[in-house]
Amino acid sequence: MEYVYLPRIESPADLKKIPRTELPRVAEELRDYLISVISKVGGHLASSLGAVELTLALHYTFDAPRDKIVWDVGHQAYGHKVITGRRDRLPTIRQYGGISGFPARDESPYDTFNVAHAGTAISGALGMAVARDLKGEDFHVIAVVGDAGLTTGVELEGINNLGTLQKKVLVILNDNKMSISRLGPRLLRLSKDLVESAKTKLIPGLVFEELGFNYVGPINGHSVEDLLNVLAKVKDSPRPTLLHIVTQKGKGYPHAEKLPVKFHGVTQFDVSTGAFHKAPTKAPSYTSVFGKAICDLAEKDARVVAITAAMQEGTGLDEFARRFPDRFFDVGIAEQHAVTFACGLACEGMRPVAAIYSTFLQRAYDQVIHDVCLMHAAVTFALDRAGIVGADGPTHHGLYDLAYLGALPGMVVMAPKDENELRHMLYTSPSWPSAAWSIPASKRRRNSRPRESEPPSSTRGSSSRSTRN
């Protein structure tokens, strides 16, 4: 595609020079550029494609960086990076020395808040709004939140506080009915109920109205014109406003529209066929070895239950979910709940295995201490992406697990050196009060064929790091 407008945009001021009627063309070019670059270097694609029109409308309407746009998670902000002076550096995204895959304050003044762990946008935006008012300043604060992000506890806490404080903050709910996976029916209903009840005003106790918000929507999030019109209307509302827009994950790239889960985060792929260029791997990942081992264990032991917090694919639980649907629980982006829920299961004699990325378990530290450790509950934590994770960067490194779990009473922490140890650890862990083991982000070291798993005579395997306090 020949780019007419994109090369002229070095900042939002340049975008504003383009006639409003030409913005759909800019959207087309931006989308094409994102697909072309990300197909070569990999990254988060489908969410950024879904947010193209919203990105343009926000930067056309508001005066960033004076006005603060706070993205939740930030995986959908690649278009924002392009419009805010980082077009030429997009090919370096998520690489050493390149730009971050998430908004980062030290990278650009347009990145107002460091994000990556879901759910922080409303709280961060509210803090900025309160600071603005205390300092007697005048600017807009906008939080952009996905429908899955909205189901996190911290986002709901932020909504509650924002409604109470009645600060001028615009919350944009980007509703695409998806987390990384499709939202489960209940979560879908929760996010729908939150907006429907406010929208239709049928039910007494309307959620958003009751919480002190002005609700506007739903709006077609792929019509720049509709977005510009509605933003012009709500922009100066002195109250908290929730603008509900409906978008499609992967919009504009047929392969991503069809397979949004696959195109959430991608490696290199062929744009015309949508086929991924897979590096030939000789060894399976630790994640896949875990996925297989937990199925083997569940086959033999009906007490084994698997829990994930919105990371079914990433933690290797696809097969488990298919084979043992009654014992599989994707609780949404709710790590704190996942841990306490696992603890409840353990109290009743089940064998819960909570498969959570090392970095995301940080959010549930209190639950690990207060619920699991102090009740000596036999919960197993399978911590994926331990160690340096590479492309996702500092927000996602699983660096602290050995330290933060090793400090806890009764907690056994293990790190397998190969797949046999991983399987043994999974089999052994229910015999400890609480156990966590870290699965490195790297591929496993090659070893002999996996043997039938059995508890090792000692959990202090020659190369496993284990602590018991």
Ligand SMILES: Cc1ncc(C[n+]2csc(CCOP(=O)(O)OP(=O)(O)O)c2C)c(N)n1
């Ligand atoms: C605390 C936490 N847990 C899990 C994740 C992994 N994660 C990244 S994006 C995402 C889904 C976000 O869905 P949504 O906010 O609706 O945005 P969409 O991708 O649908 O645009 C998840 C679960 C995370 N970033 N933070």
